[in-house]
Amino acid sequence: xxxxxxxxxxxxxxxxxxxxxxxxxxxxxxxxxxxxxxxxxxxxxxxxxxxxxxxxxxxxxxxxxxxxxxxxxxxxxxxxxxxxxxxxxxxxxxxxxxxxxxxxxxxxxxxxxxxxxxxxxxxxxxxxxxxxxxxxxxxxxxxxxxxxxxxxxxxxxxxxxxxxxxxxxxxxxxxxxxxxxxxxxxxxxxxxxxxxxxxxxxxxxxxxxxxxxxxxxxxxxxxxxxxxxxxxxxxxxxxxxxxxxxxxxxxxxxxxxxxxxxxxxxxxxxxxxxxxxxxxxxxx
Numbered sequence: 001x002x003x004x005x006x007x008x009x010x011x012x013x014x015x016x017x018x019x020x021x022x023x024x025x026x027x028x029x030x031x032x033x034x035x036x037x038x039x040x041x042x043x044x045x046x047x048x049x050x051x052x053x054x055x056x057x058x059x060x061x062x063x064x065x066x067x068x069x070x071x072x073x074x075x076x077x078x079x080x081x082x083x084x085x086x087x088x089x090x091x092x093x094x095x096x097x098x099x100x101x102x103x104x105x106x107x108x109x110x111x112x113x114x115x116x117x118x119x120x121x122x123x124x125x126x127x128x129x130x131x132x133x134x135x136x137x138x139x140x141x142x143x144x145x146x147x148x149x150x151x152x153x154x155x156x157x158x159x160x161x162x163x164x165x166x167x168x169x170x171x172x173x174x175x176x177x178x179x180x181x182x183x184x185x186x187x188x189x190x191x192x193x194x195x196x197x198x199x200x201x202x203x204x205x206x207x208x209x210x211x212x213x214x215x216x217x218x219x220x221x222x223x224x225x226x227x228x229x230x231x232x233x234x235x236x237x238x239x240x241x242x243x244x245x246x247x248x249x250x251x252x253x254x255x256x257x258x259x260x261x262x263x264x265x266x267x268x269x270x271x272x273x274x275x276x277x278x279x280x281x282x283x284x
Contacts, residue, residue: 004262005262005263008258009259012256012259015252018244019249022244022245023241023245026241026245029235029237030238032234033178033231033234033235033238036230037175037231040175040224040227040228043224047217047221047224050216050217050220052196053213054193054213054214054217055195055196056196057206057209057210057213058193058196059195059196061195061206068207068210068211068214069161070160070161070190070215070218071190071214074163074166074190075163076163076164077112078112079109079165079166079167080115080156080160080164080167080168080169081106081168081171082116082118082156082170082188083099083116083118083119083122084122084172084225084226085102085122085125086120086121086233087119087120087121088120088121089121090237090240090241091233091240092236092237092240094181094232095119095122095125097173097183098171098172098183099121099125101183101185102126102171103129105185106131115131115132115133115134116133116134116135116136116156116168117136117137117138118137118140118141119138119141120139122138123138134164134165135155135159141230142230144223144226144230146223149219149223149226150219153215153223154219157215165189168187169187169188170186170188170222170225171185172184172225172226172228173229173233174228174229174232175228175231175232178235178238178239181232181235184228188222189218191217191218
């Protein structure tokens with residue numbers, strides 16, 4: 001009985017330690033979510049305005065003019081699937097959902113499909129399946145920056161312009177709220193937007209302005225996708241750590257009851273032994 005009491009007490013101590021860790025990770029993830037939500041709120045209006053401006057520029061292109069290379073098909077049949085996943089674990093369904101969707105898209109476009117692996121969890125997942133990425137961005141955007149998005153978008157633009165891929169799609173998690181995130185498959189290249197009819201005068205020229213604006217917009221789109229997916233990752237990790245903490249507390253309640261019951265039984269047995277010994281002495 002004493003051994004059982006010690007074993008239960010040891011389990012209680014272990015679970016208390018785990019609960020302390022998950023509680024701390026929950027608090028850290030909550031802080032990160034709050035910070036990322038502020039960054040998302042800042043970038044979304046910027047993208048809307050920039051894409052409205054690009055729609056205006058495209059609306060000024062004459063019907064007989066050549067379309068901009070980033071908005072026109074390049075003749076390649078290959079599809080680049082950019083999977084934006086996490087570098088770390090402990091984020092529940094997040095990494096599995098994204099990898100499965102990326103795998104589905106690669107299978108649907110095989111053999112003309114190329115993997116663009118974002119995050120260590122994507123790289124490792126597809127490496128185990130013998131899929132070599134055309135580009136890999138592990139440990140690159142755990143803290144998303146505009147400069148990181150600029151470099152990554154530049155790589156994707158180069159792949160499209162040199163014909164390595166004829167389409168690029170992004171797979172990531174869009175942040176809706178702390179309790180809701182949506183898996184998204186988004187067309188990245190060729191750039192597509194509904195032109196806006198207008199009489200705006202553009203200087204120096206529409207094509208020159210598009211060269212700059214389209215690249216800025218693609219960088220902005222990728223930056224927004226990185227922010228969306230990292231905010232979702234932290235939100236899901238926060239929820240996973242909260243659930244783990246709640247489960248640990250439920251286990252502690254059950255183990256504490258079991259410990260108290262075992263301890264009471266041990267005390268009862270000791271009292272019975274004492275009474276039995278005293279009775280034996282009395283009758284001798």
